[in-house]
Amino acid sequence: MKRKLKDDFSQTINDTVYEWFVTQRTKNIPISGPVLQEYARKVAEELGDRSGNFKASNGWLDRFRTRHNVHFRVICGEAAAVDKITTENWQIRLPNIIQHYNPVNIYNCDETGLFFKLIPDRSLVIDKNDCEGGKKSRDRYTVMLCTNWLGTDKLKPVVIGKAARPRCVKDIDMAKLPVKWYSNRTAWMNSKIFTEWLYDLDLIMQKQKRNILLFLDNAPVHSSDVKLQNVTLKFFPANSTAQIQPLDQGIIRTFKAYYRHYLVKHIIANANAVHTADDVNITALDAIYWIDQSWRSITEATIRNTFKMTGFEIHFVLDDSTSITPKLDAIDVVVNENKCIEDLDQVLKHISISGTVMSANDFVNIDDGVPPYNELDDASDKMLTVNVVTLEDAANDEDTTE
Template sequence: MSKVRKVLTVEERVKVINLSEQGQSGRQIAESIGVGRTQIQNILKRKAEVLEEYQVCAPDRKRVKRVTGSEDVNTLVWEFFKDCRQRNAPVNGPLLQTKALQFAENLELENFKASNGWLRSFLSRHNIVFGCMSGERADVDMGVVDDFKSKVPHLCSGFLPKDIFNMDETGLFYKDGSRKTVHVKGDDCAGGKRSTERLSIALCASLTGEKLKPLVLGRLKKPRCFSKVKDVDKLPVMYRSNKKAWMTAAIFEEWLQTVNKQMRRVKKKHSFVFG
């Protein structure tokens, strides 16, 4: 004989949500309420709908702030999270759970458990989502940027736009693939170890779009792909190497002298802005 499914009232479903936010697992809640664990999971998935229904069904009641029993911990974790993001430090779920346990221990809260349910509730309450940290703009001192921008017109005065060049370097992780992929819903979407092999590339172009030969820096003096290259200097790039594939003062000076000779041959008066 199949087990009859128990229908929970709105108040009982709100109680399920409160117990989850207090750190109880789905199994513990199911045993205390007297229903199956699957039913508890379905309620937690529809948490927003349940809370909205609770408010609609009780228009004459004042909105009661749900007490989780760990408000002090939640407040401290939230302040910790804001401080980390202000300093552009990466934060993840396990770190928040670890800090929550530390705060609970300091507050002598013996029954607090920083469970995955608590973490989901904390993230949802503060509208926190996970994403990739990209770029390096957080490390830029805008005061230095503004000061340099004010000097550029003076540095470039007396030069034609075609004779003003900008040079900057970047890293190319040429064996690294995309972080995103399509996958069957429900299947594990894990990835392997990402390649850290890289090249450093210096690019230079004029204000009008004239491009100079790129400078490429690798780790090997003669990579395997150069096996049939008789003269490296005839490549469409200027290739140099060192153990870390980084730009060095000696390589940069060599590149700059090469460009100066090139400009002298065509009798160009030129100016460079380095990024």
């Protein structure tokens, strides 16, 4: 009888996960191995597996792939779903949308998933750009970056983890961290966190007496009915941000290249003290400072160039009421993405996992398919949100390795 109940439980998980997988692929959302495993664990927990008996192991993933003939071949963001006409129409409309704003007051924000402890192991690569699970792959943060058009105001990165206060920061004033830390049990962005961040941004702009225009994608967690005084939201057309969102034109990729450069250098620096790269201790505080340093490394010129690539051009009169008058380069700025990749390749040559060296491109792309939010945006995810900074919460759900 117990065997039958276990089989029924496993079948329910498999059916639920497969239905979700098919739904995401119809939206051209790339799904990687670790993402599938993490979602399966979430389903198991929601079905009553509070003790974590269902592991969603690599063996489970292999059986799931075989049973459903699933191949994790990542598409490039949303590019496959982009309607050329939609993109062209947007770029025609864009000058009118931004004409009353100084470029210093035009912003873009976007989220990305980050496996912050993932070592450069070629065995984690499926086909070309996908990743397959393991202990390290479960250490995922969601990071949101936000910058203005000129790159002169890169806001503190938002980092969402699972622990309300990771053990390594228990004696640190969270407000003084170089990132804005949030937490919930899924480490996903949700509407509660995003709305709270928006209200904070609005207060900052009120104090600065600035009115800004914030461009963002139409993810379900990006609430459109928030009442703001000094921040106006402008949503990109659906399924088009791969082509028209500045942060998607190399900024996030360059940010991840910098981050993984810091990670690999840390592994090399500690190589003599451990038996394998997997034994190197990487804390939440390490990740927080690498995220900050990586974001600081993105140059103003790179940001201006990516905005220009997506149709943001200065061919209108700037608002005279703004005291800041920007000076933009007349010549196209070469995005330093390729140099970041080349530098990472050089560092990776010093690390051989399982007898092979992973390429920088594969390492940077490895979590491209990781969703930064629950695409279904269900109510249960909203209820799981935990506000920051209480030590009592941390004692219950804290990852001891962080």
